[in-house]
Amino acid sequence: MILLSGAYRLFFPFTALFAGTAVPIWLIYHAGLVERINDPLLWHQHEMLWGYLPAALAGFLFTAIPNWTGRPAMGPKTVAGLFGLWLTARIAMFAAPEGALSHTVALAFLPIVALLALRELLAARNRRNYVVAGVVLALGLAQAVFLMSDADLGLTMGFALTFALMVHIGGRVTPAFSRNWLKKRGEDRLPVSFGPVDQLAISVSIAAAASWIVFDASALTGVLAAMASLALALRLSRWRGFAVTREPLLFAQHAGYAWLPISMALLAAASLTDLANIGQVHHALGVGAIGTITVIVMLRALLGHSGRPIEGTRFDRVFLNFLHIGAVLRVTADWTGDPTHFYHLGGAFWSVGMICFFIRAFPIALAPRV
Structure with missing residues (x-):
């Protein structure tokens, strides 16, 4: 079969x-x-x-x-x-x-x-x-x-470990794929190669994740998360994401990675102030980063291993945007007077995005390699 x-x-x-x-x-x-x-x-x-x-x-x-x-x-x-x-x-x-x-x-x-x-x-x-x-x-x-x-500790461990994994894998493939695509088009300005900024971003991110597990949403966690957010944002800015907007599958990798510094900024706010809560951190990581990064990795791998061009379509743009809209609605819901409607609207967008990905992926999975 x-x-x-x-x-x-x-x-x-x-x-x-x-x-x-x-x-x-x-x-x-x-x-x-x-x-x-x-x-x-x-x-x-x-x-x-x-x-x-x-x-x-x-x-x-x-x-x-x-x-x-x-x-x-x-x-x-x-x-x-x-x-x-x-x-x-x-x-x-x-x-x-x-x-x-x-x-x-x-x-x-x-x-x-x-x-x-x-x-x-x-x-x-x-x-x-x-x-x-x-x-x-x-x-x-x-x-x-x-x-x-301990359900709360286990949840924190799960999100912190996943965050570290996405920092590692996303930081490896996102600039590499963008660099290759830009090179083929004769671009001289390429994503910056791995260097001290990347090392700093990884180190501070791991420290923030470890502090979150050990000390929960403490002042130390908040400071480290703020540093990680800034370092990850700086790292992402050096990968020339806006230069690959014509290829939705590449730009989507940058957009997915952007949820990592956002999630750390929210963790800093939840740890140091009352401007955000841990639920928003969980959903920025889960609905935002995990949801969008896994879908784009799955789609690229599915196309590549089935022998098809790794190129996005208009349909891909639509459902990838649905995932991000769903994530934004869910994360920002807690800043509204009545978040329930935003919970359901965000969940609807995100779920439709996932079903659309299934519709895109399943025929390819059933077809022989090109």
């Missing part, structure tokens, strides 16, 4: 389909229209951070690792088994989000992904990417803390 011939074919479309349906389900519970789940907020938080994100990560890792290592891609049986485990966990968590069996199934996915990735990296001695497998395993630990010990 062609869907099992590559992890990207199965995981990418259905990850988006899951996100596009899970948010409306949460909004129905939030509105009080249904009361079947005892703790719908726990389900919503868990499924967006440890339901959506791990599936996108698995699809990305097992598509990228053969390129990193030169080793064969994951076989159809392994792809089917991994996807089946992820899908079973989603059903179990919806049926009984507080059940021990549901937690066991859900907790199994990330360690398996990390170990499968590490096996390939060790076999190829690809030391450069060991950290990626380590972060995936750490995300699994954060999930265990969330489900079995």
Whole structure:
């Protein structure tokens, strides 16, 4: 079956389909229209951070690792088994989000992904990417803390680790892809190569993430987050994002990365003042950064590995804008008199964006490589 011939074919479309349906389900519970789940907020938080994100990560890792290592891609049986485990966990968590069996199934996915990735990296001695497998395993630990010990700490660990991962991977691919595109068009002004500014941004970002985990939204966390926001914004400004606006798939990478300094600015405001709250930080990272960065990475990988040109269409511009509009509405909702309408409107935009990505991705996943 062609869907099992590559992890990207199965995981990418259905990850988006899951996100596009899970948010409306949460909004129905939030509105009080249904009361079947005892703790719908726990389900919503868990499924967006440890339901959506791990599936996108698995699809990305097992598509990228053969390129990193030169080793064969994951076989159809392994792809089917991994996807089946992820899908079973989603059903179990919806049926009984507080059940021990549901937690066991859900907790199994990330360690398996990390170990499968590490096996390939060790076999190829690809030391450069060991950290990626380590972060995936750490995300699994954060999930265990969330489900079995301290939900607030686990959530903070999950968002902080994901933030660090996006700073690392986004900072690697965004300027590189933009540089290649501009070079092909004879541009002399290219994104600045990795240097002291990048090192500073990464270091301060990791320090802010660590402080957030250890000291919560403290004054120290606020100061480090403010420094990280400024450093990441400076880093992003050196990648010539506005020079690639003609190619929506490239500009979308810059726009997605911009949510990282925004989220750190909100964390600084929430830690040092009462101008923002942690919910806004979570949604800037989750709906904004995670949502937009994962979609653009999935779309680029899907097009490239299916042999199609990595070029955006008008439809891509529309649904990518929907994701950003949804994120802006959700983050700014808490600054309005009645945020409920903004919650639902933002969720609607974001969900439609995800469903549109599924509509874009699924026919490509079903088609043979060009």
